[in-house]
Amino acid sequence: MPFGITLRRIVLAVALAVVGASGVGAHADTLRARIDALATADFAAKEAIINELAAAGDAEAVPALTALGNGDLQVRKTDGKVIIAVRDGNSYKAIDPVSAADLGPVDRAALDKIRVNNNLRRVISAVVGSLTLRSKDPSVRRAAADAVFKSRDASALDVLDEAIAAETDNGIRRRMVLARAAAILQTNRPEPDRLAAIAVVAEHGNQDAKDLLSSVAASADGEVKRKATASIALIEQSLAMWSVGQNIWYGLSLGSVLLLAAIGLAITFGVMGVINMAHGEMVMIGAYVTFMVQEVIRTSAPALFDVSLLIALPLAFLTAGAVGVVIERGIIRWLYGRPLETLLATWGLSLVLQQAVRSIFGPTNREVGAPSWMSGAFELGGLTLTYGRVWIIVFAIAVFILLLVVLKRTAFGLQMRAVTQNRRMASSMGIRTTWVDALTFGLGSGVAGIAGVALSQIDNVSPNLGQSYIIDSFMVVVFGGVGNLWGTLVGALTLGVVNKFLEPYAGAVLGKILVLVFIILFIQKRPRGMFALKGRAVES
């Protein structure tokens, strides 16, 4: 178990440091005598010696005990002295178990391993746990408390009581109390004590606590059993709640990715009614802009790496937006009113753009790094949230709000809505409709570009990046309701959450298939999406 190994390493390192500082006193001789006695004893006698060491409460015994548990404690055949043997290349290095002094290299043949069995290992880890409970290093104390919680070693109770009384750190004391409760549950103490212990464990409320209580419920009877069972039910409930929370979080995270991918499409398809199959390629362009910005920063100004995404955002918007305007002027404006032809032409365009990127940047994935403020994670209750995902959700919402403001609160947004609602009337009012068309398409494409900046953080930046999003994006827009940004928001988040809730039952691929089938059926029921436009606009 990796945790156990790390614990031992910490304990060993700390204990060695402590021992090295305190020097060798008179009682070190009794300690050494006990350790040397380990060499000849049988398993039962070894256990007795280890318990003596525990009773002496001497932290200096920890390195020797840890080495014993790891099988590193060996007898030097030449003089019968017990040493810690550490592998050093092909030979071994001998270390004094008490003073931690380097005793020089020894040959493997000259060593005799002190054997341990599983029972001894258990005893050792419990003893080491209790001995380290009073270490000066808080992280060692915390690890020791957790070790006792895991071993549920009743013999550690006295040490634990002392340690709790002496403990100044609240967090560690809580863990110690929990460990104490776990240990108490292994004893035959009076019922009130055990009931109190159950309450303490139940309050902790995670999977470990549940396992502990189930073993109690299995072995105990009467009131204890009843209370343990009740507490298990409570813990299960709260665990289920947290797992629902985790699912919702993953779902929102996926939903925000869908939202980012689809929101540009909500403009070009939803508002303008243009089927842009090259939409995914706009996302791809945004991702490649991010890649290029990072390349430039890497070679010329590495200090700016943390703000590379912020630099990439406006550039990606402008690049993808400019490409969008060119597409509208060059191709799409000739095909207004012929949606099926638009679909085919933009599909062809997407092939051309993909191949162009493939020719320029190569077919392989490009490396886009994450800035430091996007890596790492934090815990919220029973949830683990990564900063990258948090930022993408925040970013998606920000883009959504920004777009909403542009559409509802600016002159350009007003003109855009006017043109899409009644082109001829808008034209009569003096709006340059062709110009508005081009800019609207550019806006949608630009938003796809900045989505690409965000998606470069969670997806492979390759020429196929856009392809993987195009069907999902259309599904979101159609599901949410064409011509309605709010519909896109709700659609994206719903699909994300539904997908994540299906995954545990059906698996990732089948979950996705089910969602697709669900949307296909949903469109039969409500051909215009969840938030359909009403009135005359529907028929146009």
Added chain:
Amino acid sequence: MPLGLSRIGVAFLLSLAVAAVLVPVLNLTVASDSTWHVSTTNVVLFGKYLCYALLALSIDLVWGYCGILSLGHGAFFALGGYAMGMHLMREIGSRGVYGNPVLPDFMVFLNWKELPWYWYGFDQFWFAALMVVLAPGALAFVFGMFAFRSRVTGVYLSIITQAMTFALLLAFFRNDMGFGGNNGLTDFKGVLGFDLQNNATRCGLFALSAIALAGGFLACRAIVSSKLGKVLVAVRDAESRTRFIGYRVEHYKLFVFTVSAMMAGVAGALYVPQVGIINPGEFAPANSIEAVIWVAVGGRGTLVGAALGALVVNVGKSWFTGALPELWLFALGGLFIFVTLFLPKGLLGLVRSRRVASAAPVEAPGEPVTVIDRQAAE
């Protein structure tokens, strides 16, 4: 002429008949060093193209005559292919790598103990042949029934057909579906006892493909030149008006969609023994859209044009991917854009308008003039 065949249509049928006879003869009887010899590679290649042409024909029937742009016809094609592939897998019998007389190799590999129920019957050719038509037909019928009844039209229909084939793509990639996962079905040995590696078998499959294409063409002609065909064109040009006149538009659409899917299934079934493999990649949405562009290049609503478009584009593809592989996607993408912008009636439309311009207009009866979607133009 019967079925309202135009001169182009007759020429098309005649050239198919000639090819069906001549190509096998030139391959099997003429010495391989003669200039008249048709290599086996080419027989297989063009046999494949004929299957594509049949697929294009099926798309033209729904798109050109009924205005339903399906971006999921590749799914029907692949389903037909899988039905045939399953039979070919069963016919391998104990000649497989693992020598299991019942289970195909991939099932033995996955440690399956017995044949899944939906593989039953595929050891019989007649059953597989029935499934080639019924499986895509049933899918199209159910899908179309839902879609047309709730009046999903235009691009919405295109997008959900695309979602359909995408969902099937994902599904067939799964190993536990029992269709070989991403490797698909392959290593076929023979069909009806004929060795698939044999030149004669390949020539036979080529001839069969030509006959199927001719049959498909005649069937489509029969449909579009009948009264039903007139209604279909009416649906294409003014769906609401047709409905108000009293036709059950969705019934007509459902009928033609299902027939078209069955044709696509037959094309897939002929395709699989010739290329020797069927895998989930055939469900990729890109394949379906590519098939649509064949129709657009040849000219939608012309049938002959669709088939010719499939041949022209695929010959071009073979040449490009051989000579300038990195430029093929540019060419294909450019073709999409060029055809939609400058050739809305396709190559055949170009030829026809030339003829109309140079000589007296000889418009064959029953050949519809493509009217750009009225609904869209409004």
